[in-house]
Amino acid sequence: MGHLQRVDEVVAEIDQRQAVSDSRTAKAYSPIQMHFLARLRRLDGVRGQLDNVPANDPFMKKLVDRGIFATYRDCMDEGIGDEARQILNI
Numbered sequence: 001m002g003h004l005q006r007v008d009e010v011v012a013e014i015d016q017r018q019a020v021s022d023s024r025t026a027k028a029y030s031p032i033q034m035h036f037l038a039r040l041r042r043l044d045g046v047r048g049q050l051d052n053v054p055a056n057d058p059f060m061k062k063l064v065d066r067g068i069f070a071t072y073r074d075c076m077d078e079g080i081g082d083e084a085r086q087i088l089n090i
Contacts, residue, residue: 033078040071040087 029037047064050056068088075084 029080030078033075033080036071036074036078037080037083037087040068040075040084043068043071044087 043064047068050061050064072084072088075081
């Protein structure tokens with residue numbers, strides 16, 4: 001199994017778990033806020049999985065980290081910075 005195929009499988013698994021988590025969210029968010037929070041959770045999960053993959057690709061991790069930073073900034077712009085920091089444990 002190729003490295004990218006494994007990453008795709010991990011992302012699909014994270015997406016399934018995220019769908020269940022989002023359905024339990026009590027606070028009402030706008031669609032764009034939900035989008036950014038879901039994206040941030042997904043990217044954070046992918047980053048965690050990349051850390052556990054033998055011979056992980058540093059370039060792939062750098063891409064994911066940049067995606068996390070950009071999405072974090074989007075969350076800040078949308079007024080959901082506290083939620084974003086909670087997702088990232090910062």
